[in-house]
Amino acid sequence: MKLLSIMLMMGGQQGNGGGSMSGIVMLLLIIVIFYFFMIRPQTKRQKEEKKFSFNPF
Secondary structure (H helix, E strand, O other), X not given: OHHHHHHHHHHXXXXXXXXXXXXXXXXXXXXXXXXXXXXXXXXXXXXXXHHHOOOOO
């Protein structure tokens, strides 16, 4: 949440009207990068561990 407020403040400080739009684009880019490098590999790893784990109970 703090990152969102920082990005919105950075976009609002620019004088032109396109500044807020570029801030939103940067925020979305950060979220996409975070997803592909952090969340997606972790979920794939969890699925593999679940597939190979043996639970007799």
